[in-house]
Amino acid sequence: MTIVDAQAPDLPIVFVNDAFLNMTGYRRDEVLGRNCRFLQGPDTEGPVVKALAQAINKGEATNQDLLNYRKDGTPFWNALQISPVRNAAGLIVYYIGSQVDVTARKAAEAALEAAAAEQARTAQQALADRTALLHEVDHRVKNNLQLITSLLVLQTRRTLDDATRAALQSMLSRVSAIATVHRRLFQSHDLERFDVATFIRDLMGDVSSGREEVDIRLDLERVDIAAAQAAPLALAVNELVDNAFKHGLTPGRPGRLRIQVRRLNGHYVIEVCDDGPGLPENGVFEPGFGLTITNLLAQQLRATLQFEAGEPGLRAILKLPAHG
Ligand SMILES: Cc1cc2nc3c(=O)[nH]c(=O)nc-3n(C[C@H](O)[C@H](O)[C@H](O)COP(=O)(O)O)c2cc1C
Ligand SMILES: Nc1ncnc2c1ncn2[C@@H]1O[C@H](COP(=O)(O)OP(=O)(O)OP(=O)(O)O)[C@@H](O)[C@H]1O
Ligand SMILES: [Mg+2]
Known part of the structure; x- marks a missing residue:
């Protein structure tokens, strides 16, 4: 610890204990009468010194960690606490400084960082x-x-x-x-997500060539599904589109195909509609290989597959739970 005279010019040291001398390597006669800033050196942080000066100017107590140097030039981290001591009239007569070498703690903090x-x-x-x-x-x-x-x-x-x-x-x-x-x-x-709308545009580009008589309408909201669901969903959509071309739309005769993708009440809804013959009398298709695998894929996706009468034609509706 140090005590400095607050009334004398430039706050000279009037007392230091032995621990201060041991820590800094100076003799008592080398420090008495000097301002404590002699402990500072080339890497002492300017802004911290400024903060010390400001606190002392205002007569406030302050705590700062700053780099100081021993007499032999070796640096150490000083956890400095300064408090004013007032007389009965309230005038600051001394400042007491407490100095602790916290180099080890600082090194540990730096290592941790x-x-x-x-x-x-x-x-x-x-x-x-x-x-x-x-x-x-x-x-x-x-x-x-x-x-x-x-x-x-x-x-x-x-x-x-x-x-x-x-x-x-x-x-x-x-x-x-x-x-x-x-x-x-x-x-x-994004490797984790798969954009259904873009896939459908690609697919339609591939399958519609040579079928110019079909009026194709795509009404696609951007819908991203998990990459793991991409292949089963793409296969299912492919079967529905294939059926629309094969059973709904007769080659050479003008027909309409509409594909819609939208988000609805926590679900993604994919509709493939054609204006062909639609559902049979009894309301259910006799599934071939295509619809059999489409139903399996829907199960895997925890989706539902429904066929409704279009006006005219068929609406195939695939509805899967939306995640996130
Ligand atoms: C009681 C007391 C103890 C101080 N002890 C130290 C110290 O150990 N190390 C240090 O770098 N500065 C110490 N200072 C701060 C400097 O003496 C000085 O106030 C600081 O460098 C800001 O002033 P300046 O910009 O005029 O140098 C102490 C100040 C007081 C009042
Ligand atoms: N869009 C549609 N319009 C009219 N009938 C359809 C339509 N989609 C399916 N069907 C009827 O349902 C049947 C079963 O379809 P499914 O896809 O299972 O077999 P497929 O298309 O005949 O053969 P594939 O195994 O190559 O798909 C079809 O043969 C057809 O009669
Ligand atoms: Mg089929």
Whole structure:
């Protein structure tokens, strides 16, 4: 501790205890009569010194941690507390200073801060690595699906039997739908979400070629689903669109196809409507392979699939719970 004379010019030290001398390395006769600022040095923080001066000017007590130097030049962190001492008339006659070497605590704090920063950096890097890996996987899956698509195209061309050709063509359309999903996932910036509207636009571009007589209307709200749901949903939509072209819209005759995507009461609703023959008398379709897998996919998505009479034609309604 130190006591300085508040009435003498520039606050000279009038008392120091032995602990102060041990901490700083000075002899008593080297410090008595001097202002305490002799402990400061090149790396002492200017703003902290300014705050000390301001508090002392106002006659207030103050606490500051600042860098000080021993007589041999080695720096140490000083936790300094200064309090004014008043006489009976209220005049400040002394200031008492308490100095504690807190170098060890400061070093521990700095180490902790550095460790936290390092941890944050590591986590950031891990996330970046994971994102890059996921991107790479999407890329490979996309390429492999394109390879499978090409194989199916080649095999279809070489097949003479009509029924086999039709089956191969159906598989080609299903694999293409999944390939489109992976192309979209790979191109997207967000690897976790899948934009249904953009997928449907892509799909319609692929399937509507050669069917110029069909008046296609897309009424698509932007709807993002989890990437894991993208393939089953895309396949289901592909089956409904395929059915609309195959059973609802007769080639060569003008027809209308409307696809709507919207968010409604916590659900995503996807409607595929054509103006063809619609539902049979008894109100239910005899499911073939297409509707069988579509029903399975709907179950997997925890979605419902409903068919209603359009005016005219058919409305196929796929309704899945929206997350987030
Ligand atoms: C009682 C007392 C003890 C002080 N002890 C220290 C100290 O240990 N280390 C230090 O750097 N400054 C200490 N100071 C602050 C300086 O003496 C001085 O007030 C500060 O540097 C701001 O004034 P300046 O801008 O004129 O230097 C002490 C001040 C008082 C009043
Ligand atoms: N949009 C539609 N308009 C009229 N009838 C439809 C429509 N969609 C489906 N159907 C009827 O439901 C039946 C079953 O459809 P489903 O998709 O299961 O089989 P598919 O289309 O005949 O063959 P695939 O297995 O290649 O899909 C169809 O054969 C058709 O009679
Ligand atoms: Mg079908």
